[in-house]
Amino acid sequence: MYEILKKQALNPTVTLMDIYAPYVAKKAQAGQFVILRVDEAGERIPLTVAGYDREKGSVTIIFQVVGGTTELLNHKEVGDRLQDFVGPLGKPTETEGLKKVCVVGGGVGCAIALPVARKLKEQGCNVTSIIGFRSKDLVILEEEFKAVSDTFYMMTDDGSYGQKGNVCVPLNEMYARGEDFDEVIAIGPLVMMKFVCLATKPHGTKTVVSMNPIMIDGTGMCGCCRLSVDGKMMFACVDGPDFDGQKVDFDEAMSRARSYTEFEARAREKACNLFKKEVQ
Amino acid sequence: MAFNMRPDKNPMPCQAPDVRSRNFEEVALGYTAEMAIDEAKRCIHCKNKPCVAGCPVNVHIPEFIAEVANGDFEAAYRVIAQSSSLPAVCGRVCPQETQCEGKCTRGIKNEPVGIGRLERFVADYHNEHCKEAPAAVPSNGHKVAVVGSGPAGLTCAGDLAKLGYDVTVYEALHVAGGVLVYGIPEFRLPKAIVQKEVDGLKALGVKIETNMVIGRVLSIRELKEEYGYEAVFLGSGAGLPRFMNIPGENLKGVFSANEFLTRSNLMKAYLPDSETPIQRSKVVAVVGGGNVAMDAARTARRLGAEVHIIYRRSEAELPARAEEVEHAKEEGIVFNMLTNPVEILPTAVEDVRDERYGWAAGIRCIRMELGEPDASGRRKPVPVAGSEFDIPLDCVIMAMGTSPNPLLKHTTEGLETDKHGCIVADERGATSVDGVFAGGDAVTGAATVIKAMGAGKVAAAAIDEYIKNKAKA
Numbered sequence: 017m018y019e020i021l022k023k024q025a026l027n028p029t030v031t032l033m034d035i036y037a038p039y040v041a042k043k044a045q046a047g048q049f050v051i052l053r054v055d056e057a058g059e060r061i062p063l064t065v066a067g068y069d070r071e072k073g074s075v076t077i078i079f080q081v082v083g084g085t086t087e088l089l090n091h092k093e094v095g096d097r098l099q100d101f102v103g104p105l106g107k108p109t110e111t112e113g114l115k116k117v118c119v120v121g122g123g124v125g126c127a128i129a130l131p132v133a134r135k136l137k138e139q140g141c142n143v144t145s146i147i148g149f150r151s152k153d154l155v156i157l158e159e160e161f162k163a164v165s166d167t168f169y170m171m172t173d174d175g176s177y178g179q180k181g182n183v184c185v186p187l188n189e190m191y192a193r194g195e196d197f198d199e200v201i202a203i204g205p206l207v208m209m210k211f212v213c214l215a216t217k218p219h220g221t222k223t224v225v226s227m228n229p230i231m232i233d234g235t236g237m238c239g240c241c242r243l244s245v246d247g248k249m250m251f252a253c254v255d256g257p258d259f260d261g262q263k264v265d266f267d268e269a270m271s272r273a274r275s276y277t278e279f280e281a282r283a284r285e286k287a288c289n290l291f292k293k294e295v296q
Numbered sequence: 297m298a299f300n301m302r303p304d305k306n307p308m309p310c311q312a313p314d315v316r317s318r319n320f321e322e323v324a325l326g327y328t329a330e331m332a333i334d335e336a337k338r339c340i341h342c343k344n345k346p347c348v349a350g351c352p353v354n355v356h357i358p359e360f361i362a363e364v365a366n367g368d369f370e371a372a373y374r375v376i377a378q379s380s381s382l383p384a385v386c387g388r389v390c391p392q393e394t395q396c397e398g399k400c401t402r403g404i405k406n407e408p409v410g411i412g413r414l415e416r417f418v419a420d421y422h423n424e425h426c427k428e429a430p431a432a433v434p435s436n437g438h439k440v441a442v443v444g445s446g447p448a449g450l451t452c453a454g455d456l457a458k459l460g461y462d463v464t465v466y467e468a469l470h471v472a473g474g475v476l477v478y479g480i481p482e483f484r485l486p487k488a489i490v491q492k493e494v495d496g497l498k499a500l501g502v503k504i505e506t507n508m509v510i511g512r513v514l515s516i517r518e519l520k521e522e523y524g525y526e527a528v529f530l531g532s533g534a535g536l537p538r539f540m541n542i543p544g545e546n547l548k549g550v551f552s553a554n555e556f557l558t559r560s561n562l563m564k565a566y567l568p569d570s571e572t573p574i575q576r577s578k579v580v581a582v583v584g585g586g587n588v589a590m591d592a593a594r595t596a597r598r599l600g601a602e603v604h605i606i607y608r609r610s611e612a613e614l615p616a617r618a619e620e621v622e623h624a625k626e627e628g629i630v631f632n633m634l635t636n637p638v639e640i641l642p643t644a645v646e647d648v649r650d651e652r653y654g655w656a657a658g659i660r661c662i663r664m665e666l667g668e669p670d671a672s673g674r675r676k677p678v679p680v681a682g683s684e685f686d687i688p689l690d691c692v693i694m695a696m697g698t699s700p701n702p703l704l705k706h707t708t709e710g711l712e713t714d715k716h717g718c719i720v721a722d723e724r725g726a727t728s729v730d731g732v733f734a735g736g737d738a739v740t741g742a743a744t745v746i747k748a749m750g751a752g753k754v755a756a757a758a759i760d761e762y763i764k765n766k767a768k769a
Contacts, residue, residue, distance in 0.1 A: 039508070039514070043514075057569060060563070085571060100507050235535070236535060236536050237701070239537040254701075268654070274548070276573045277651070280573075
């Protein structure tokens, strides 16, 4: 179980893997997530499902190296096995009845936005995609997005590729031209989702965001992933991960996301040192 | 045989408080054979055996104690094993003072017989000396699925396997054991003991599938219709943590006891080489007075903190086992009774980019006094106006109990639950869905290991009967 069937570097810090997990592959849907452990002493980390192949029994994950665990994961190769891989967890993204949707992806969040855009396209929805990155060398999944989009915008913060600016720029322009959407689905860094919600608010467009807070079990047990939605406490793992972005307290979520910043940096450094030793 | 009329129990040898509050090794070290025999002779074998009625699974207590007094510890084990599947666990975590020992005739005038300590001694003796794995029973060809590998599920699985059923246990986490693994700390229940129980089940032929969240990866209907299980037992526990709905609960440094304990126990964050982080705090407040609160407090203490228990009723109402309260006090934990939190106070940093922003820095509490008895029969705590005070701290752990996970309710058509989200089951564990049984905290809400075990036992018998009747029809 949990063998790595495919590994592909999408950019210097983002990697795609197909993992053999037939039970998960059979049920996974866009918007759901898995929790994995790399090895016996490993921590449990949540990753959103980036794709699945029900026949092959594989689930695609795309991750950015941010801490010790993702560093360890990135050093696993095709044929290696992961210790644990549990899912699908959380509720799938609701797409029923949507006719015209703007999907906004930021950075590694594009990996999660893509299956949503694909699902919308498959049901005959008109899809506008806006994907944004810091710079050209970090761009991922451009062709894949184009293939499922009626309208496509590529944005980079520094203008090194596509248009210069953040993802709200084309969104605001479209609103200015009088365009409207049944729904905007934004998946990316918290600050990006916060600003997308601010951009859509005056137009009253329903805006769905996918929250990816710190989690342990992913089944509702630890309460670590709690967030305030419309002033009420919600657990991202069982009540989400999708929420009405206009009701999410992003400032609180951003603060909570930084609970272990220092620990993560140290863990990653430790993992890097470990691998330097191994290759020497 | 001459009875030992010594008035008090043989004391339990323990690690010294100042030593154990700095390590995670088991606190209570267990009786020696001499102590066990001496303690067993304190049982006067009274006619009514009130202890047996006090035990949720009716262990034949005087009979096993008689074997201990005779020095035949394996015979004592065989007596216990007739009724209990997890004696090494129950001897450690049962609230004996409200069960067997609470009813003991010796306890009327003096201390009761140390039944829990004797049970633990017998189970540990057996685990240490008996090397024979239990033999698998020939299969009867019937398949049963068990959802959850906590005390209810393990007991149900064990009993069914002994009857020849082909049993598969589905566990959501990466290891089996449920609350015995993620909730109860190593210093109270060493994980090797739980592993031994799980290994025993595997030797009986029980299959354990970890990483399987039933309700998501497979539905109950699929288990029955596609995977061929003739009956399903739901022992999914009460895992959802409760919070108080007071301001500041989402600050960093505020944890549910489940999260804090899961990080430490399941993810081994107390070990220096764990990859899972845990907050090392200076001052911790644990809100609640149950066993989980004591476990969280004593874990935080061992991680180096000054720890305060905050409980709204008085010490007499503390729901935790007496021994845990006593141990916690010895370890230097401060008990703030008749105290209730009203707000968790943040650090005085307003710049959101500052790393110190958004952390808990204190807890505002109000003094309580006991008023008229409430629905639970206990005197209801009421706030004393104007008595607010603050405790400066850097960590708050909420241990106010748990509710059943709504996942199975949401994904199982026709499964009836009550207003608290607990699965509705009759006294034999049958639910509103044909062939689906339930027991343990998923039915009762958060309770005890032994009650869950009892429910697992009852349901196993009911499942056996259900499948036999169906085969006849």
